[in-house]
Every structure is written in C-alpha cells, then in structure tokens.
Amino acid sequence: xxxxxxxxxxxxxxxxxxxxxxxxxxxxxxxxxxxxxxxxxxxxxxxxxxxxxxxxxxxxxxxxxxxxxxxxxxxxxxxxxxxxxxxxxxxxxxxxxxxxxxxxxxxxxxxxxxxxxxxxxxxxxxxxxxxxxxxxxxxxxxxxxxxxxxxxxxxxxxxxxxxxxxxxxxxxxxxxxxxxxxxxxxxxxxxxxxxxxxxxxxxxxxxxxxxxxxxxxxxxxxxxxxxxxxxxxxxxxxxxxxxxxxxxxxxxxxxxxxxxxxxxxxxxxxxxxxxxxxxxxxxxxxxxxxxxxxxxxxxxxxxxxxxxxxxxxxxxxxxxxxxxxxxxxxxxxxxxxxxxxxxxxxxxxxxxxxxxxxxxxxxxxxxxxxxxxxxxxxxxxxxxxxxxxxxxxxxxxxxxxxxxxxxxxxxxxxxxxxxxxxxxxxxxxxxxxxxxxxxxxxxxxxxxxxxxxxxxxxxxxxxxxxxxxxxxxxxxxxxxxxxxxxxxxxxx
Numbered sequence: 374x375x376x377x378x379x380x381x382x383x384x385x386x387x388x389x390x391x392x393x394x395x396x397x398x399x400x401x402x403x404x405x406x407x408x409x410x411x412x413x414x415x416x417x418x419x420x421x422x423x424x425x426x427x428x429x430x431x432x433x434x435x436x437x438x439x440x441x442x443x444x445x446x447x448x449x450x451x452x453x454x455x456x457x458x459x460x461x462x463x464x465x466x467x468x469x470x471x472x473x474x475x476x477x478x479x480x481x482x483x484x485x486x487x488x489x490x491x492x493x494x495x496x497x498x499x500x501x502x503x504x505x506x507x508x509x510x511x512x513x514x515x516x517x518x519x520x521x522x523x524x525x526x527x528x529x530x531x532x533x534x535x536x537x538x539x540x541x542x543x544x545x546x547x548x549x550x551x552x553x554x555x556x557x558x559x560x561x562x563x564x565x566x567x568x569x570x571x572x573x574x575x576x577x578x579x580x581x582x583x584x585x586x587x588x589x590x591x592x593x594x595x596x597x598x599x600x601x602x603x604x605x606x607x608x609x610x611x612x613x614x615x616x617x618x619x620x621x622x623x624x625x626x627x628x629x630x631x632x633x634x635x636x637x638x639x640x641x642x643x644x645x646x647x648x649x650x651x652x653x654x655x656x657x658x659x660x661x662x663x664x665x666x667x668x669x670x671x672x673x674x675x676x677x678x679x680x681x682x683x684x685x686x687x688x689x690x691x692x693x694x695x696x697x698x699x700x701x702x703x704x705x706x707x708x709x710x711x712x713x714x715x716x717x718x719x720x721x722x723x724x725x726x727x728x729x730x731x732x733x734x735x736x737x738x739x740x741x742x743x744x745x746x747x748x749x750x751x752x753x754x755x756x757x758x759x760x761x762x763x764x765x766x767x768x769x770x771x772x773x774x775x776x777x778x779x780x781x782x783x784x785x786x787x788x789x790x791x792x793x794x795x796x797x798x799x800x801x802x803x804x805x806x807x808x809x810x811x812x813x814x815x816x817x818x819x820x821x822x823x824x825x826x827x828x829x830x831x832x833x834x835x836x837x838x839x840x841x842x843x844x845x846x847x848x849x850x851x852x853x854x855x856x857x858x859x860x861x862x863x864x865x
Contacts (some may be wrong), residue, residue, distance in 0.1 A: 379442055380406035400426055414439055424453045431635040433739055446732020525572035531696050533689025534565055539680035543570040547577035550620050550652035554678035559656045561682030564726035567656040571622045574654055577583050578620050585619040592628040596635050602741040615642050621623040622654040630665045643673050691720040697731045701738055709741040710748045718751050719814045721858060733758050770861060772810045773825045778860050791826035807833055808840035813861060
C-alpha cells in the first residue's frame with residue numbers, strides 16, 4: 374500500500390462513528406501523509422495548533438488504527454507543513470518543508486533532512502563530488518530510507534547466541550568487501566535483524582569506503598526498477614544503479630519467486646559482479662534450498678557463505694528491550710521509568726520478533742507520556758499490549774504449572790519442592806521455581822510464598838535475587854531457565 378491508501382483506510386477506522394462537524398473529523402482531515410520512514414508513519418499538520426491538538430487528543434488512537442491497517446507496530450511522527458499545498462501538476466512538485474517539532478518519543482528516528490529536502494546527506498554530497506572528479510560514485514539512501522539508515526549500524530545491533538555468527542560475517546564483509554565472503558546470504562524469519570545487518574554493511578561501507586559505489590535495495594524495489602527500465606527503455610539508469618556498483622545488497626529475495634525475467638537479470642548482475650570481485654549480500658526469510666527458483670540462481674546463492682539468524686533467546690530479548698528503551702531515553706523527552714519486572718515480562722511473551730518487542734516499548738512509552746505517568750505495572754502493560762501479544766490472555770500459567778515443570782525437569786517431588794530441605798539438589802530447583810513464579814505469574818510475593826510451604830515474602834525475594842544474580846555468570850543456569858520458560862509457555 375502507498376501512503377495515501379494507508380492513511381485513507383486509517384481515516385475510515387478513525388472516523389467510523391463520527392459526523393462531519395465533529396472536531397475530530399475536522400482536525401484529522403487537516404493532516405497529510407508524508408510516507409513510511411523506517412518504522413514510522415509521518416503526517417504533516419496544516420498548522421502548529423492543529424499539530425498540537427492532534428498530538429494531545431488523537432495520537433494514540435491514530436497509532437492503534439495504523440496497526441490494524443498495516444498489520445505491524447508502527448509509530449507516528451507529526452510535523453507541521455510550512456507551505457500550502459501546490460496545485461496539481463504533471464511535473465513533480467517540490468518536497469514540502471517540515472518544521473521539526475519538539476523532540477519526543479514519536480519522532481525519535483526521523484532525520485529532518487529526509488523530510489525537508491533542504492540539505493543533502495554527507496553521503497549524497499560525496500556521491501555528487503565523486504561523479505564530478507572521477508566518474509565513480511558513492512551511493513546514499515533514498516529519502517524514504519533515511520530513518521532506516523540512521524539507526525541500523527553494527528553498534529546498535531544487539532548480539533546474542535542466535536545471531537552472533539551472522540553479525541560476525543556481516544562485519545567481515547563490511548571491512549573487506551569482495552574479499553571475505555562473497556556472496557553472503559543471510560536468512561531467518563521476519564523481524565530478526567536481517568535488514569539491520571544489510572543496512573549496517575551499507576552504512577559501514579559509505580563511511581569507510583566513500584569511493585565505492587554501495588547500493589542497498591529491497592527485492593521489490595529491484596523488481597520495480599527492472600520493470601520501469603523495460604517499459605521506458607531506461608537501461609542506462611538501470612545499469613548505473615546495478616551494473617556499476619561495488620557493493621550490492623538485496624533484501625528479501627524470496628519475493629522474486631516466480632519472477633523469472635527479473636531473476637535472470639539478477640543472475641546476470643550476480644555473475645558480472647563476482648567476476649569483478651565486487652561484493653554481493655542477499656537476505657531472505659528462508660534458506661536458498663527452500664526458495665522456489667531455478668538451480669542456476671540457487672547455486673549462486675550458496676556459492677559463498679550462508680548465515681542464519683534464529684529467534685533470540687531470553688537473555689538477548691531482554692538486552693534488545695533494554696537497548697531500545699535506552700535509545701528512546703537518549704533521543705526523546707521521555708523521562709519515565711519502565712521497571713525491570715515489566716521488561717522481564719516482555720522478554721517472556723515476545724519470543725520471536727524484534728520489531729514486536731520494540732513496538733511494545735513504543736506503546737508503553739506513548740501511554741506513559743500522554744498520561745504523564747512516571748512508571749507502569751506489569752498488569753497495566755498486559756492490558757495495553759493485548760493486540761501485540763494476543764496469546765497473553767490465552768495462557769493459563771500459574772504457580773502449580775511452574776512447580777510441576779521444574780519438578781519434572783530436575784526430577785524432584787512436589788513434597789521436596791515445598792519442604793524445608795536444604796540440600797543443593799532441592800534448594801536450587803526451588804529457587805528457580807520461585808523466580809519463574811515471580812515473573813511468569815501475577816501472584817504477589819506473599820501468595821508465592823504460601824504456595825512454597827508457607828515461606829514469607831523476604832525468603833521469596835531472596836530466591837528471586839539469587840537467580841537474577843547467578844544467571845549472569847552461570848551459563849548452565851541461564852540455559853536451564855530458557856528451557857523451562859519454553860516448556861512452561863508450551864504447556865500453559
């Protein structure tokens with residue numbers, strides 16, 4: 374969907390039970406969609422008063438309806454147009470100037486230059502200069518990719534066991550393009566960081582090898598460029614984009630399934646670049662053997678290095694959440710506090726998709742900001758995130774289930790679990806079960822203590838603190854906790 378279609382569908386939902394004279398109708402119709410920039414949908418208000426009123430009264434609702442339309446968590450950026458809309462014309466109109474609002478959580482990753490059209494990025498300037506002096510060029514992100522490029526670097530990529538190999542391979546390619554691994558094929562489910570790594574390679578190359586022509590492109594963009602070149606006979610433009618580059622990064626190549634002519638064109642580019650020792654990086658949501666395309670292309674995909682990204686483990690999920698929250702705190706005016714127990718809870722329920730995790734933080738921050746709340750409880754977080762994690766209310770996880778799974782895992786009896794026995798083979802599973810009960814149920818410390826043989830809340834907290842502390846340095850304990858969480862969630 375393009376920006377207008379997205380916004381029109383969102384408006385229908387927003388104004389479903391509202392008449393034409395309602396202030397809500399009036400104000401929302403004074404917004405103009407700019408487009409999607411990374412994980413943000415940007416809107417321009419006709420004036421500052423309109424922007425302020427919408428931000429105060431309708432921002433959360435807009436974000437909720439956008440989620441319904443787009444099917445993925447997305448934040449909303451609000452700006453103020455400083456120009457009246459130009460009359461329709463056949464030639465492209467100049468990009469509207471945006472007055473950047475006060476920094477806040479909503480527009481944390483929007484680069485003003487990407488919206489204003491005033492100042493070219495340093496990389497674009499370098500490209501133009503290179504063309505003038507030597508006929509080479511350094512690519513830069515298109516305006517729609519500015520936000521994506523601004524936040525996707527190797528420094529902002531959270532590393533864990535599930536992705537450390539892929540990250541290491543990507544960094545090696547960035548440092549020695551055309552030498553280390555060529556081609557590099559990164560694959561894994563949606564939302565695990567493939568795009569982040571491809572863009573990080575592009576960012577690194579543009580910073581450290583400015584004379585190299587670097588191009589990041591989605592498979593759909595490649596397809597569109599090829600179709601346009603065919604229809605308009607613009608092969609000169611197409612060749613300069615794809616046949617004269619030093620580093621080519623193509624994202625989500627699974628979308629080229631069934632597009633035989635486009636695949637053949639990519640195959641030719643692939644051969645040409647590898648013959649010139651130029652770097653190719655590809656990504657997909659599955660391994661090459663599972664992509665439906667001819668054997669020639671598949672053999673090219675697997676001729677270099679394959680690196681898969683798996684869903685992050687609990688430790689990595691928690692690190693991702695803390696990292697994203699830290700970025701929100703650094704780049705916005707949000708000064709509230711999301712307690713550790715809420716982050717622990719999110720790390721438990723958000724088990725597969727990084728965008729989902731970041732979106733959940735954005736939702737909590739927006740609620741706390743708009744309601745001027747300094748903190749938020751686990752219960753409040755559960756209520757707010759029902760549409761992000763629909764399984765929350767379906768799961769029936771209680772202390773009895775946790776005890777049962779831990780007892781089975783460590784081969785101890787329930788009587789042992791709730792007894793006063795002090796042997797290590799009993800106390801350690803008991804500490805673990807208490808810890809999991811604290812963060813996987815809504816029970817109070819007192820209620821947990823009662824289910825473990827009538828222990829008081831200080832004893833419960835001792836167990837919780839001990840496991841929190843020990844798992845940082847004890848890999849075996851960490852792995853046991855991860856396995857138990859999976860078992861409990863599976864049987865809940």
